[in-house]
Amino acid sequence: MLCPRVGAPRRQFIIVLNALILFVFLYHLPHTIGPFSPQIYSIIPKSPLQQFYEEPEKSGLITKEIQSHLLSQARKLSSVEFPRHIYQTWKTEKLPEANYDRQKSWFNNNPSHEYTLFTDITALQYVTKNFNTTDPYIVHLYKNFPQRILAADLLRYLIAYTSGGLYVDLDTICTAPVDQWMPRSIGHQQNIKMEDINLVVGLELDALNTTKYPDKWIAKNKFSKRIQFLQWSIYAKPGHEVLRRMISSIQETAHKDISDIVWRRKDVSSLRYNQIKILDTTGPFRWTKVIMGYINQIEGREVGLLEYSGIKEAKKIGDVLFLPVNRWSPGVNHSDAGGVETSFLVHYYGATWKKNLS
Numbered sequence: 001m002l003c004p005r006v007g008a009p010r011r012q013f014i015i016v017l018n019a020l021i022l023f024v025f026l027y028h029l030p031h032t033i034g035p036f037s038p039q040i041y042s043i044i045p046k047s048p049l050q051q052f053y054e055e056p057e058k059s060g061l062i063t064k065e066i067q068s069h070l071l072s073q074a075r076k077l078s079s080v081e082f083p084r085h086i087y088q089t090w091k092t093e094k095l096p097e098a099n100y101d102r103q104k105s106w107f108n109n110n111p112s113h114e115y116t117l118f119t120d121i122t123a124l125q126y127v128t129k130n131f132n133t134t135d136p137y138i139v140h141l142y143k144n145f146p147q148r149i150l151a152a153d154l155l156r157y158l159i160a161y162t163s164g165g166l167y168v169d170l171d172t173i174c175t176a177p178v179d180q181w182m183p184r185s186i187g188h189q190q191n192i193k194m195e196d197i198n199l200v201v202g203l204e205l206d207a208l209n210t211t212k213y214p215d216k217w218i219a220k221n222k223f224s225k226r227i228q229f230l231q232w233s234i235y236a237k238p239g240h241e242v243l244r245r246m247i248s249s250i251q252e253t254a255h256k257d258i259s260d261i262v263w264r265r266k267d268v269s270s271l272r273y274n275q276i277k278i279l280d281t282t283g284p285f286r287w288t289k290v291i292m293g294y295i296n297q298i299e300g301r302e303v304g305l306l307e308y309s310g311i312k313e314a315k316k317i318g319d320v321l322f323l324p325v326n327r328w329s330p331g332v333n334h335s336d337a338g339g340v341e342t343s344f345l346v347h348y349y350g351a352t353w354k355k356n357l358s
């Protein structure tokens with residue numbers, strides 16, 4: 001009756017191995033006969049990466065050709081006006097209490113602008129209507145990202161790309177009418193023509209001084225580069241290349257990460273990112289990289305961080321107007337940001353998303 005003791009570890013190993021094989025097998029059964037909710041998989045796109053989003057830099061063009069392509073795109077956009085429309089997003093029409101007054105500051109300062117608050121329901125209708133035929137994979141990701149911060153980030157780029165105008169987070173107040181932003185930014189710089197600007201981008205961080213801001217400080221404060229652009233406010237003409245690239249790059253990253261998933265279904269519903277990966281996929285890290293990559297190409301040269309640093313009024317590079325830190329991010333304890341007096345908007349760091357990552 002006594003089992004030989006030496007056999008036990010091996011038997012246990014075989015049992016565990018069998019369980020593991022069964023688990024993997026069950027996990028990869030088609031969902032129609034598996035225990036998984038079918039509606040999550042109702043939009044499975046045939047071809048996830050659509051032609052629509054193909055990157056020109058990947059189609060074998062040389063630097064000069066890419067540059068002239070981008071310049072001609074920018075020239076075409078210069079005949080378009082910035083839409084006078086402000087977009088914000090929240091889960092429902094019912095806002096967190098503090099945000100009603102903030103929302104009102106946008107109405108009061110901009111009576112001639114249209115205003116849209118997208119809720120979860122109307123945002124999904126908007127995304128579906130605008131992307132279902134050209135790029136169902138974007139709709140699929142938007143609908144099913146389990147960490148909704150990814151969807152909320154993606155949504156702002158989809159809005160700015162499709163409709164243009166101003167996207168701005170709900171936890172902000174308007175401190176200067178939007179119509180004054182560009183004239184006041186350009187100020188006395190006669191070399192800048194307003195119609196040549198197609199996108200306005202705000203600096204969040206200007207910290208090139210390594211004595212004042214050691215690497216430790218950069219890491220601790222969760223910045224990527226020493227120059228970082230913010231994405232709680234995006235002011236754009238519709239169809240801008242930077243936004244097309246941002247959307248395309250989110251799509252490609254998600255698609256790759258999904259196909260790299262092991263031990264779980266290779267589906268967006270299994271996708272989990274940590275904080276840094278979120279910042280680097282849909283957040284300001286990625287936004288900064290995409291913008292700098294675009295600027296290098298439209299300028300046809302490597303534009304160093306130094307050229308974005310120490311901006312006093314505003315600076316036009318390519319067809320993008322860069323605003324100093326103070327305009328959209330006043331009062332922070334770095335980057336020589338001034339107070340609220342010279343700002344266009346104030347951002348209250350809501351950051352509820354960090355608490356809801358799972």
Ligand SMILES: *[C@@H]1O[C@H](CO)[C@@H](O)[C@H](O)[C@H]1NC(C)=O
Pocket residue numbers: 128132133
């Ligand atoms: C999205 O497009 C697919 C096929 O192109 C179509 O079958 C489906 O009804 C569309 N969905 C919506 C909500 O428009």
Ligand SMILES: *[C@@H]1O[C@H](CO)[C@@H](O)[C@H](O)[C@H]1NC(C)=O
Pocket residue numbers: 209210211212
């Ligand atoms: C960098 O910061 C240090 C400390 O604040 C300061 O003494 C130094 O002058 C700064 N360097 C430059 C080039 O601004």
Ligand SMILES: *[C@@H]1O[C@H](CO)[C@@H](O)[C@H](O)[C@H]1NC(C)=O
Pocket residue numbers: 333
């Ligand atoms: C702001 O930064 C300075 C030095 O970098 C530090 O001494 C000060 O405590 C900071 N203030 C706040 C409110 O964080």
